[in-house]
Amino acid sequence: MQISKLSLRNxxxxxxxxxxxxxxxxxxxGRNGRGKTNIVEAVHYLATLGSHxxxxxxxxxxxxxxxxxxxxxVEKHKRQAQVELIINYPGTNKVSLNGNPLTRPRDIxxxxxxxxxxxxxxxxxxxxxxxxxxxxDELSTLLAPKFSNTRSDYERTxxxxxxxLKSLGRRSPSPQARATLDAWDEQLISSxxxxxxxxxxxxxxxxxxxxxxxxxxxxxxxxxxxxxLNSWLSPETKDIKEIENLFRAELENRxxxxxxxxxxxxxxxxDDLNIQLSDMPAKGYASHGQSWxxxxxxxxxxxKTLREHDDDPILILDDVxxxxxxxxxxxxxxxxxxxxQTLITAAVLEDIPKGLPSHQLLLEDx
Numbered sequence: 001m002q003i004s005k006l007s008l009r010n011x012x013x014x015x016x017x018x019x020x021x022x023x024x025x026x027x028x029x030g031r032n033g034r035g036k037t038n039i040v041e042a043v044h045y046l047a048t049l050g051s052h053x054x055x056x057x058x059x060x061x062x063x064x065x066x067x068x069x070x071x072x073x074v075e076k077h078k079r080q081a082q083v084e085l086i087i088n089y090p091g092t093n094k095v096s097l098n099g100n101p102l103t104r105p106r107d108i109x110x111x112x113x114x115x116x117x118x119x120x121x122x123x124x125x126x127x128x129x130x131x132x133x134x135x136x137d138e139l140s141t142l143l144a145p146k147f148s149n150t151r152s153d154y155e156r157t158x159x160x161x162x163x164x165l166k167s168l169g170r171r172s173p174s175p176q177a178r179a180t181l182d183a184w185d186e187q188l189i190s191s192x193x194x195x196x197x198x199x200x201x202x203x204x205x206x207x208x209x210x211x212x213x214x215x216x217x218x219x220x221x222x223x224x225x226x227x228x229l230n231s232w233l234s235p236e237t238k239d240i241k242e243i244e245n246l247f248r249a250e251l252e253n254r255x256x257x258x259x260x261x262x263x264x265x266x267x268x269x270x271d272d273l274n275i276q277l278s279d280m281p282a283k284g285y286a287s288h289g290q291s292w293x294x295x296x297x298x299x300x301x302x303x304k305t306l307r308e309h310d311d312d313p314i315l316i317l318d319d320v321x322x323x324x325x326x327x328x329x330x331x332x333x334x335x336x337x338x339x340x341q342t343l344i345t346a347a348v349l350e351d352i353p354k355g356l357p358s359h360q361l362l363l364e365d366x
Contacts, residue, residue, distance in 0.1 A: 001076040001113060001311050002341035003043060009069040010062035011087075012038035022359050025342040027352050030363030036345040040116065040316045042070045043343065046085060047114040047313075048138055049093075049105055049148075058089045066091070074112055076311060083108055106152075109145035113310070115303040118318035121295040125282050129229075129272035136273060139206065139302050140198050143309055147198055154191035158264055160184055166262035173259070185251055188267060193243040195268040200228055200238075202305075203273070209301035214277075217300070217331050218293035222278040226298075229272040292323060300335060312340035320344075322351040329353045 086094040123131040161184040214224030275282040
């Protein structure tokens with residue numbers, strides 16, 4: 001798939017920007033502060049309804065404004081569509097497809113697919129579990145947009161359940177509160193088990209590619225492995241019913257702890273992805289160069305999984321080449337040479353490898 005036109009209005013620092021893109025690689029070059037990353041952030045936002053840089057929408061809107069818009073002409077399977085996203089803060093975001101308003105923003109999920117690699121991706125290796133959970137959940141949504149509904153249901157239930165646990169104030173629940181807690185438990189188990197099952201299935205899909213690209217990018221002989229980290233699942237757990245039963249049992253085991261802390265301690269919001277280099281945890285063991293290779297391998301593995309599922313997603317490399325040595329640059333170029341559309345940002349032309357044929361888009365200084 002690819003985007004042929006992109007229009008930004010009051011998005012980040014871009015008051016009024018219209019761009020055209022071709023197939024193949026496009027390099028967006030401009031000094032820091034000119035907004036090159038903001039351009040690819042807007043493309044990625046259309047795919048995921050989230051930024052790879054911030055967790056809230058407010059920073060996406062140009063200073064002094066309350067609304068921003070992202071409009072794109074998209075081509076997928078030789079069919080064209082125009083999608084527009086209006087970001088309101090405060091307020092509710094709106095979306096339209098070919099000029100027709102849609103009910104909910106997430107109704108556009110699946111129309112645009114992207115895989116983005118940026119300097120922030122070192123957090124996948126060195127950061128907190130939330131970064132790795134976001135990685136697998138974004139991939140799960142791109143593979144099956146309905147996953148976003150499951151995730152929303154879980155987060156809503158989790159919030160309500162935490163509110164009830166806090167209100168108990170370390171007291172044993174009354175019969176009425178117990179019945180309410182039991183009801184929230186079942187909803188938590190239902191959506192949470194579906195989340196965990198989907199994560200496990202998608203880790204199976206991505207794992208061979210993680211190992212493949214881990215070796216290709218780094219050239220190391222130490223194999224790269226990815227598995228799900230959860231304290232109460234059995235490694236042999238495969239059936240969603242079994243996940244539900246184990247989830248329910250663990251909630252019962254942790255009931256007193258949860259009431260004492262006023263917090264839900266069991267569920268996919270507490271899990272992690274375990275990244276191993278050979279038999280050692282990558283976090284704390286991998287060198288800086290190895291961490292870069294691992295992060296690239298994870299993103300390229302996601303790209304190949306999506307390519308096998310449907311079509312080439314748009315590959316975004318945000319200010320990446322400046323951080324890579326020549327060996328890793330050349331290996332990355334050889335991998336992305338046949339991608340339908342790649343968007344690359346760089347501060348200076350010298351950061352773009354000479355062996356990479358691309359269209360150039362220069363952001364001039366004011």
